[in-house]
Amino acid sequence: MTRTPEPRESTAMDFTFTPDEERFRLELRQWLSDHLPPGWGKPGYQYPKTYEDGAAVRRQWDRALHAGGYAGLSWPRAYGGRGATLIEQVIYFEEIARSRAPEELNRAAKLLLGPTIIHHGTEEQKRRFLPRILSADDVWCQGFSEPNAGSDLASLATRAVLDGDELVVNGQKIWTSNATVADWIFMLVRTDTSAPKHQGITFLLADMRSSGITIRPIVQMTGSGEFCETFFDNVRVPLANVLGGLNAGWGVTATALSHERGTLAFHRHAMIRVELDELIDLARRLRRGGRPVIDDPMVRQRLAQCHSELELLRWTLCRNLTRQIQGEPAGAEGSIVKLYWSELYQRITELALDVLGPASQIADGPLAEEGGRWQFRFLKSRGDSIHSGTNQIQRNIIGERLLGLPR
Numbered sequence: 267m268t269r270t271p272e273p274r275e276s277t278a279m280d281f282t283f284t285p286d287e288e289r290f291r292l293e294l295r296q297w298l299s300d301h302l303p304p305g306w307g308k309p310g311y312q313y314p315k316t317y318e319d320g321a322a323v324r325r326q327w328d329r330a331l332h333a334g335g336y337a338g339l340s341w342p343r344a345y346g347g348r349g350a351t352l353i354e355q356v357i358y359f360e361e362i363a364r365s366r367a368p369e370e371l372n373r374a375a376k377l378l379l380g381p382t383i384i385h386h387g388t389e390e391q392k393r394r395f396l397p398r399i400l401s402a403d404d405v406w407c408q409g410f411s412e413p414n415a416g417s418d419l420a421s422l423a424t425r426a427v428l429d430g431d432e433l434v435v436n437g438q439k440i441w442t443s444n445a446t447v448a449d450w451i452f453m454l455v456r457t458d459t460s461a462p463k464h465q466g467i468t469f470l471l472a473d474m475r476s477s478g479i480t481i482r483p484i485v486q487m488t489g490s491g492e493f494c495e496t497f498f499d500n501v502r503v504p505l506a507n508v509l510g511g512l513n514a515g516w517g518v519t520a521t522a523l524s525h526e527r528g529t530l531a532f533h534r535h536a537m538i539r540v541e542l543d544e545l546i547d548l549a550r551r552l553r554r555g556g557r558p559v560i561d562d563p564m565v566r567q568r569l570a571q572c573h574s575e576l577e578l579l580r581w582t583l584c585r586n587l588t589r590q591i592q593g594e595p596a597g598a599e600g601s602i603v604k605l606y607w608s609e610l611y612q613r614i615t616e617l618a619l620d621v622l623g624p625a626s627q628i629a630d631g632p633l634a635e636e637g638g639r640w641q642f643r644f645l646k647s648r649g650d651s652i653h654s655g656t657n658q659i660q661r662n663i664i665g666e667r668l669l670g671l672p673r
């Protein structure tokens with residue numbers, strides 16, 4: 267993580283932190299231990315059972331982070347953020363994961379939407395939306411995917427037609443995470459059907475309480491209903507809520523998605539580290555055939571493999587970070603990271619079920635080992651190879667842009 271630009275061939279990574287960075291880490295660690303919601307922060311803690319109860323805790327947590335000065339870390343101070351360096355952002359994500367804090371409910375707005383409004387928004391939009399994102403007074407959801415537009419997002423068909431100083435929206439979004447608890451949605455709509463498909467799209471900010479919006483939760487195999495189908499039936503949205511201009515939405519989307527990865531992958535890495543340590547501890551405690559499960563050479567081998575791969579992930583992240591600090595764009599290498607952590611995490615949760623053995627078949631009730639959390643993680647991890655660009659799409663990007671293979 268060197269701070270001095272050098273030619274790439276001779277780039278060495280410096281893993282020491284400056285005294286200011288160490289101070290930031292210690293202050294945050296102390297703040298977290300003082301402010302975590304009651305009961306959180308311990309491996310055995312049972313998270314709220316329903317999605318809505320969990321979301322309420324997470325919104326409160328967003329508010330606490332804001333009050334503590336830890337919301338909008340990367341945002342400029344002029345917009346209420348902390349103006350943190352990339353290294354401070356990494357430290358933040360590592361400490362948040364290490365402390366087992368709740369996941370921020372408004373993370374998509376803080377990471378994707380806020381920086382996009384700062385880049386493309388009018389002064390009025392900045393004044394109106396940015397402070398309420400940081401304080402979690404407005405929680406946002408993301409309305410991009412549609413039943414026939416996912417990987418090929420530009421095929422989206424939700425229409426918006428100009429009527430006076432409003433757009434009238436009709437159509438359907440799907441897989442809208444947090445739609446049932448969100449106050450606002452940032453969405454893509456088609457405003458010009460005659461233009462080439464990337465050019466007729468508009469980026470729109472809509473109030474989820476508008477008349478004509480219907481939300482239907484989709485219950486996943488985890489039992490949670492955090493995704494939704496979101497229907498728009500003659501929903502009227504003021505033109506003032508267009509971000510970046512009519513039919514200019516594709517460029518605005520590119521800005522939003524460029525913020526999707528950033529330093530967040532360090533959070534994933536640190537979360538997986540915490541969970542792998544939990545798994546090693548579980549394999550030590552559980553006994554099968556009169557012996558600790560960790561005595562099984564196959565289990566030891568697989569745990570060691572996961573540990574090594576997790577270390578490789580960290581070095582890859584550090585290499586990407588070094589380049590970003592030197593002013594190079596995150597680029598296609600982010601695809602390697604996404605592919606790697608999502609598949610590694612799936613292998614770890616699968617190993618956890620093998621460590622549990624027959625007990626892995628009971629995920630609920632008093633007989634469930636570890637409160638059923640490994641089963642939940644195993645099922646939830648399947649979505650990690652789909653969201654933020656499916657792993658097949660990541661492989662295409664790696665093949666074409668990094669390896670120079672033909673399209």
Ligand SMILES: Cc1cc2nc3c(=O)[nH]c(=O)nc-3n(C[C@H](O)[C@H](O)[C@H](O)COP(=O)(O)OP(=O)(O)OC[C@H]3O[C@@H](n4cnc5c(N)ncnc54)[C@H](O)[C@@H]3O)c2cc1C
Binds near residue numbers: 662
């Ligand atoms: C946990 C989770 C949260 C999500 N949250 C949101 C959200 O909040 N808002 C939102 O808008 N969306 C959200 N999504 C949706 C997500 O963005 C889409 O699922 C994703 O973009 C894939 O689109 P799709 O499901 O339509 O699959 P499709 O694009 O239809 O793909 C189907 C299959 O075909 C493969 N495929 C498609 N094109 C190619 C290609 N060119 N080459 C090789 N293989 C290909 C895909 O990899 C996949 O295996 C979420 C998804 C998940 C899993």
